[in-house]
Amino acid sequence: MLQKFGFSQYESQVYEALLSSNTPLDTTSIVHSSNVPKAKIYEVLNKMSDKGMVLTTISGKKKLYLAVPLETIIQKLTATFKQDIQELKTFTPRKVTTDDHIWTLKDYQSIISEVETLIxxxxQSIILSAWNEELERFLPLLEQKEKEGIDVEVLIIGKLHTSLKNLHSLHPHQDHKKLEPSQLISVDEQIILFAGIENNKWKAIKTESQPFVKFFTDFFYHDVALAHITEKYQEQLLQDDKMKRLLTRLRY
Known part of the structure; x- marks a missing residue:
């Protein structure tokens, strides 16, 4: 129960055992009801006491333990979380030189948060391509950055209404075989993040390496050119079997 909040498995087991008991427990009873090894129980209880998770008392020759009420623990965790957030807000990272590493990032929400941070x-500039479902969440930020004077250029796969001035739309044909969502963002011509689906899960790479920044920037404008070509000549291109096979093999 408490492992999600940074407590150990044993601490969580002991707390649940104490919380489930109608009366205070001694160490023997805690071992029995929590399945925590006897050799570990005193170490675990001492740590829990230091963290303010248990109440202790002496009854006769026995030391008894009682769980701090769950509501108190919730308030404690909430207060600690808010304090940690405030400390994060005041943290100033040290400046570093250009990082040529290629970093891998997993987890969809982490990728979305990283894109938002980059925006x-x-x-100076933002170029971004994404499917309409993904791009929609970034529109308020992008529109605001454009109002602030940032050069924003967007390629959207599908349809979406926006006030952005520099917008390109690409509409894949219904016969496309590789319609997998992806996202590409380049900021200030200094850093890129490219995300796609791998084994049914989102995965991204992020780098400041200039050869990769240039490559993915060229990749973006390749798709922009393709969008305008297919918009203007789609009917003619799809009548050519060879061109149709090539176009429908592209991954968007």
């Missing part, structure tokens, strides 16, 4: 940090 917020943009000082």
């Amino acid at each position: 917020l940090d943009a000082k």
Whole structure:
């Protein structure tokens, strides 16, 4: 129960055992009801006491333990979380030189948060391509950055209404075989993040390496050119079997 909040498995087991008991427990009873090894129980209880998770008392020759009420623990965790957030807000990272590493990032929400951070940090320019479902969440930020004078250029796969001035739309044909969502963002011509689906899970790479930044920037404009070509000549292109096979093999 408490492992999600940074407590150990044994601490969680002991707390649940104490919380489930109608009366205070001694160490022997805690071992029995929590399945925590006897050799570990005193160490675990001491740590829990230091963290303010248990109440202790002496009854005769026995030391008894009682769980701090769950509501108190919730309030404690909430207060600690808010304090940690405030400390994060005041943290100033040290400046570093250009990082040529290629970093891998997993977890969909982490990727979305990283894209949002890149947009917020943009000082000069943003280029971004994504499917309409993914792009929609970024529109308020992108529109605000454009109002602030940032050069914003977007390629959208599908349809979406927006006030952005520099917008390109690509509409894949219904016969496309590789319609997998992806996201590409380049900020200030200094950093890129490219995300796609791998084994049914989102995965991204992020780098400041200039050869990769240039490559993915060229990749973006390749798709922009393709969008305008297919928009203007789609009917003619799809009548050509060879061109149709090539176009429908592209991954968007």
